[in-house]
Amino acid sequence: MSADIQTEVIKEASMLKQKEMIARNYDELTSTAESGRKMVSTFVPGNLNELINCFGMLNNLPEINAINNGMRKKSGAMIMDAERAGHSEDVCTYVKADIGMMSKGNIAPNGKPMPAPDMLLLSYTGCFTFMKWFELLRHEYGCETVMLQVPYTGDGVITDNMRQFVVKQLKEEVIPAMERVSGVKFDIDRLRENLARSAKAEDDLVWVLESAKNVRSPIDAYFGGVYYIGPIFTAFRGTEDAVEYYRLLRGEVEKRIEQGLGPITPEGDMDEERYRLVVEGPPNWTSFREFWKMFYDEGAVVVASTYTKVGGVYDLGFRHDPERPLESLAEYCLGCYTNRNLPSRVELLEKYVNEYQADGLLINSIKSCNSFSAGQLLMMQEIEKRTGKPGAFIETDLVDPRYFSAANVKNRLESYFQMINQKRQSTKVA
Amino acid sequence: MGTESIIARCETLFEDIDFQVVREWKAAQQGRKVVGFMPVYVPEEIIHAAGMLPMGILGGGSDLEVIHGDAFYQSYICRIPRSTVELGITGRLDFLDGMLFPSICDVIRNLSGMWKLMQPKVYARYFDVPQNYQDDVGGVYYQEEMQELRRDLAKLAGHEISDEAILGSIGIYNRHRQLVRDLYALRSAEPWKVPSTEAYLLMRAGMLLPVEEHIEMLKGYLAAVELEDKPRRDNCRVIINGSFCEQPPLNLIKSIEMAGCYVVDDDYMLVNRWLMEEVSTEGDPIRNLADAFLHHSADSAAKYCTKKEEVGQYLLDSVKKNSAEGVIFAAPSFCDPALLERPMLADRMTQHNIPHISFKYAENSGQMQPIREQAGTFADSIKLWS
Amino acid sequence: MKCYIGIDLGSTTTKAVVMDAGGEVLGRGITNSRSNYDTASRVAKLEAFISTRFTLFHRALEKVSGLQEAQVDRLLENLERHFRLELFLEQLNDLHQTCAVNADDLRYPGQKDRICAVLDVVFQKLAEKLQKLFGPGVRRKSDFFRDLAGSEYMAVAEEASKTMGVFFETLINIYDKSIIDVENRPPNADMAGKFLRALDRVLREEDLTVDPETIKQAIKDVLDVELEESYVVGTGYGRVRLPFSKDHIRSEILCHGLGAHLMYPNTRTVLDIGGQDTKGIQVDSKGIVVNFQMNDRCAAGCGRYLGYIADEMNLGLHELGPMAMKATKAVRINSTCTVFAGAELRDRLALGEKRENIMAGLHRSIILRAMSIISRSGGVTNEFTFTGGVAKNEAAVTELKKLVRENYGDVKINIDPDSIYTGALGGAEFARRAVEQEA
Structure with a gap:
């Protein structure tokens, strides 16, 4: 998701493409004063990029800014700033990194200051904190704020009532607000075109993610996966750039399969694939590289992850649909991973462990994120019971460096890998 | 009955973590059903109209030893879900036929799914409420959510729940809410007469007793309190904010008062006061409940404020209405809604020169000394400066 | 071999x-x-x-x-005693030499000879005194060199400093500087020689x-x-x-x-409470780990928690358990956080609760945490083995047995003194x- 660490990885065409896209986007975001373009801040889950695009507006995602600051080791100081200003040490560090970033001049990765948003699109999808986060931002910016409430699918299904509610909010609240802010009239055909491009890119993304079903997976679907989801989760879904990116990426992965190569790591192609894991939960960003290394050093490949589904679950068949533009946007929001109830999340994980022939489930439990974390220990028990594969549990945080204890995490991972190994040997003997 | 015996009964109910009184209610008549619900708000009228007992579940309190509940939660998650899971696993809630998890935060939201997995035989529902307050948008959505709940409960009850029944229940709950408002008004007017712990215990009793019985209890208390004389102390007047979900230990509530603060408003068990005006008992009951929710409901951090200016307005109004001299932000540790909202509320209070302090607690907090000291210093500073 | x-x-x-x-x-x-x-x-x-x-x-x-069995035992017991003494004296001598070298420090200009003279006296006395620790039937509280030599050195050096005109401080500094080197130095290689010299002495004493x-x-x-x-x-x-x-x-x-x-071999669940962490481990019939859980980032409920409490109450770590055993009831301690538990403890003391009862509450609270970790790892299904430093604490063991029975019924609990x-x-x-x- 960040251009940052990618530069150190061997450069494939898709990587260069993504890097260029991100850089261009930040340049556009930081030059609205000259261009006169309007900027919308919104969230990754329930991100309505196709719609924002219809109004010629730019999309800024505070989570991504926090991730960037995390990877650049800047988030720690920002979080402490926010805490000194009265924000509780108990709450989400994305929020505090974002607020702290403001106090440090809101500097984008290109070194230029971010403008204040013209509109806050509060897509309340799968995370309670989002709601208060944007109330806090509104408290600071006082700009137009529109709430899109996406009901939680508590019974594991999208009901008509939910869908209609979201569509109605789009029609009566979101679109009029966007027209007001941008001065551009809503054109549903433009939206349809964007959605058609989204679906195309989504097809290729799913193909790439599912390539990990190969034993000797050509990709890492977590550490590598966060790069693969970058364009589709952020300001590029529905653009020609995203279509091109995923076309390139798919070609590269196809080639890796042909050549029998494993995933790319920051230290080159991964050697032997010794463990296949499914991972639940977001990664830690402040020690992302160190964390990743603990896996590839041991030959552990993540073959499927739920984090790569927070901005949309596409591998269960959902595609943005130009024939049903607003309904499909509603279904997109309603179907995001953290908007699914716990039993559905367990089912998805179970499916992953089985279909990707994983050795087990690893949960990276994030202190900041109760939407993900509350209930994960029960999820682990359920998966162990249903698949017979062992689970493991580690705890870190998103962008708070104080909550990443490398020795602790490494100890548990090693124990887990050795346990898988020992189990394997004992079944071989038996 | 004097207040003392009423409060003694409340205390017995409060301390009983096996919920004997609810068990007895259920056993008294064959086919009776109990539906539990968590904070902040559910439309109890629908449950009541189905002939069931709505039972408020507020965690395990300060005396429950939590073993299995802790096995399901990381250290950075608040306490109420773990003690509630403990209550479930240890069979203390085995009489429940249903359980509602209102939209309040991600932890309680996810607990709804955990309940489905752990207690597959119990009806468990995440109960969503609108964050959009337009009648034709959020209103329509909310009405349908309530209708779904109504259909589910009808299935559970084995019979339809008629409009008349719900309208009847609304009438009863209107009376109940009025008495609760009366009690709060009395405490605000003459706080020395209604100690915080007594008001609190009365509200807690309402979580377990059938509403009709609780109505009688409130009437009895209000009548008795008029006859009693309690010494008036030189306390300052404060509002407690942030305690709408996980409850503080009773000792904490007591400590604040003993430290020199009369509590003139709070947000404990808001379900008793969520709808702030009489709900109409004519026409479409579901629509009436939706109207009341959208336009005349109390506030908590779990609710979205459409406009920037609305954030903290409810608290500000309460400060004015109750002539409060300060606000104590008392939130449970790791409570996302309360702790995320707090900086905005604090800011608003500062703007209006309303003194405030804040601290965190857990339902089983053991040390009161720091809280007594903070509240005491706060009270002294208010008296000194006013 | x-x-x-x-x-x-x-x-x-x-x-x-x-x-x-x-x-x-x-x-x-x-x-x-x-x-x-x-x-x-x-x-x-x-x-x-x-x-x-x-x-x-x-x-x-x-x-x-x-040779009778009992004779063999006694012989080896004495052999060990003499052998330990050999090792000890060698190390003591090393310490003496090292201290002498460190006396030649710029911080004590011109004092070297005087200091060395004091050291000679000190170590002479130490050797005499400490040899007794290796006499027949004497129980040493520790076999770690530092424990044996350290406290005695302080006493002897203080006395000598007074009479011989060297600052006590100086002697302490020299000792502190030297002991680490000595501890970290392996004994000289001639183990066989030490055994044989010790044996000679044993055989001289014995009437065989x-x-x-x-x-x-x-x-x-x-x-x-x-x-x-x-x-x-x-x-x-x-x-x-x-x-x-x-x-x-x-x-x-x-x-x-x-x-x-x-x-x-019948163990299916292992609980280990060590200084830094608590582990709940499930093993199968071959001893292969099938599940494990550890305490999360926070060290509450580990051995360190007891260490902290001991410091807080000015007690030795080993005194906590016996004190808790004298309790008439367990005061509820809710804070699982080490730091807060200290505050809660002071709060309880201020309220007039008896120390014994507070101690019992603290032990219960540690074991409650451990029970959660066990529950998290999958509960207790068969024989249960408790290991680690805290397994030596009687009060902790008592609470554990109680809670295991309450939650999992009658399960065999193994605790090995050498766990x-x-x-x-x-x-x-x-x-x-x-x-x-x-x-």
């Missing part, structure tokens, strides 16, 4: 176990971990080899006809029915056996800091599971398997 060694580098102590090719434990050693894991593991290993020699001596002497030469020969034969380090496995907190290759490192979870299985070696034992078995099962 082939020896397989497991070394468990804990946060407070380092343990080593020596095992033979057949899987039999020959020797065990323990030392304090210090800040230097290299030294700690070397010392623990050395101790384990010494204990191995004694096992082998025992086997050899059993075969000597005319058997020809001393026969005994001497039996001991010599054992000393001639070379103890090969066939394979070493490191585990525990400090394992990553060891110069072990990856093949020689096993997670402490696996080692603990296997070790508990070796001690009690501190569980991880090292598992490590040694891994080492043995690495070689013996390859072949």
Whole structure:
């Protein structure tokens, strides 16, 4: 998701493409004063990029800014700033990194200051904190704020009532607000075109993610996966750039399969694939590289992850649909991973462990994120019971460096890998 | 009955973590059903109209030893879900036929799914409420959510729940809410007469007793309190904010008062006061409940404020209405809604020169000394400066 | 002979176990971990080899006809006593020399001779006094050199400083500087010589029915056996800091599971409460770990928690358990946070609760945490083994037994007084398997 660490990885065409896209986007975001373009801040889950695009507006995602600051080791100081200003040490560090970033001049990765948003699109999808986060931002910016409430699918299904509610909010609240802010009239055909491009890119993304079903997976679907989801989760879904990116990426992965190569790591192609894991939960960003290394050093490949589904679950068949533009946007929001109830999340994980022939489930439990974390220990028990594969549990945080204890995490991972190994040997003997 | 015996009964109910009184209610008549619900708000009228007992579940309190509940939660998650899971696993809630998890935060939201997995035989529902307050948008959505709940409960009850029944229940709950408002008004007017712990215990009793019985209890208390004389102390007047979900230990509530603060408003068990005006008992009951929710409901951090200016307005109004001299932000540790909202509320209070302090607690907090000291210093500073 | 060694580098102590090719434990050693894991593991290993020699001596002497079992035991007991004394005096001498060298420091210009004169007197006295610790029937509170020499040095040096005109401070500084070097220095290589010199003294003291030469020969034969380090496995907190290759490192979870299985083959659940963490481990019928859970980032409920409480109450760690056993009721302590527990404890004391009852509450609260970790790992299904430093604490054990019964019914609970070696034992078995099962 960040251009940052990618530069150190061997450069494939898709990587260069993504890097260029991100850089261009930040340049556009930081030059609205000259261009006169309007900027919308919104969230990754329930991100309505196709719609924002219809109004010629730019999309800024505070989570991504926090991730960037995390990877650049800047988030720690920002979080402490926010805490000194009265924000509780108990709450989400994305929020505090974002607020702290403001106090440090809101500097984008290109070194230029971010403008204040013209509109806050509060897509309340799968995370309670989002709601208060944007109330806090509104408290600071006082700009137009529109709430899109996406009901939680508590019974594991999208009901008509939910869908209609979201569509109605789009029609009566979101679109009029966007027209007001941008001065551009809503054109549903433009939206349809964007959605058609989204679906195309989504097809290729799913193909790439599912390539990990190969034993000797050509990709890492977590550490590598966060790069693969970058364009589709952020300001590029529905653009020609995203279509091109995923076309390139798919070609590269196809080639890796042909050549029998494993995933790319920051230290080159991964050697032997010794463990296949499914991972639940977001990664830690402040020690992302160190964390990743603990896996590839041991030959552990993540073959499927739920984090790569927070901005949309596409591998269960959902595609943005130009024939049903607003309904499909509603279904997109309603179907995001953290908007699914716990039993559905367990089912998805179970499916992953089985279909990707994983050795087990690893949960990276994030202190900041109760939407993900509350209930994960029960999820682990359920998966162990249903698949017979062992689970493991580690705890870190998103962008708070104080909550990443490398020795602790490494100890548990090693124990887990050795346990898988020992189990394997004992079944071989038996 | 004097207040003392009423409060003694409340205390017995409060301390009983096996919920004997609810068990007895259920056993008294064959086919009776109990539906539990968590904070902040559910439309109890629908449950009541189905002939069931709505039972408020507020965690395990300060005396429950939590073993299995802790096995399901990381250290950075608040306490109420773990003690509630403990209550479930240890069979203390085995009489429940249903359980509602209102939209309040991600932890309680996810607990709804955990309940489905752990207690597959119990009806468990995440109960969503609108964050959009337009009648034709959020209103329509909310009405349908309530209708779904109504259909589910009808299935559970084995019979339809008629409009008349719900309208009847609304009438009863209107009376109940009025008495609760009366009690709060009395405490605000003459706080020395209604100690915080007594008001609190009365509200807690309402979580377990059938509403009709609780109505009688409130009437009895209000009548008795008029006859009693309690010494008036030189306390300052404060509002407690942030305690709408996980409850503080009773000792904490007591400590604040003993430290020199009369509590003139709070947000404990808001379900008793969520709808702030009489709900109409004519026409479409579901629509009436939706109207009341959208336009005349109390506030908590779990609710979205459409406009920037609305954030903290409810608290500000309460400060004015109750002539409060300060606000104590008392939130449970790791409570996302309360702790995320707090900086905005604090800011608003500062703007209006309303003194405030804040601290965190857990339902089983053991040390009161720091809280007594903070509240005491706060009270002294208010008296000194006013 | 082939020896397989497991070394468990804990946060407070380092343990080593020596095992033979057949899987039999020959020797065990323990030392304090210090800040230097290299030294700690070397010392623990050395101790384990010494204990191995004694096992082998025992086997050899059993075969000597005319020696009764009781005689063998007494003989070896005395041999150990003299041998320890040899080692101790060697180290004491080393300390003396090192102190003398360190007396020549710029901070004490021109004082070297005077200081050395004092040191001569001090160490003369120390040797006299401390030799008594190795007399027959004397129980030493510790076998760690620092523990034995340290406190006595303070007393003797203080007295000498007064009469001989050297600052007590100076003597302390010199000692502090020297003791670390001495602790970290291995004893001189001549182990056999030390054993034989000790044996000579034992044989002089003893009135034996058997020809001393026969005994001497039996001991010599054992000393001639070379103890090969066939394979070493490191585990525990400090394992990553060891110069072990990856093949020689096993997670402490696996080692603990296997070790508990070796001690009690029917064990299915292992609880280990150590200084830094608490582990709940589930093992199958072969000792293979099927699930494990550890305390999360926060150290509440670990051994350190008790250490903190002990400091807070100005008590020794070992005094907490016995005090809790005198309780008439357990005061509820809710804070699982170490820091808050300290505050809560002061709060309770201020309220007039008895210390004994507070202690009982604290022990219960630790065990409650542990019970949650066990529950998280899958509960208790069959025999249950409790290991780690806290397993030595009677009050903790009592609470654990109570809570296991309440939650899981009547389950057999194993607690081995030597459970501190569980991880090292598992490590040694891994080492043995690495070689013996390859072949």
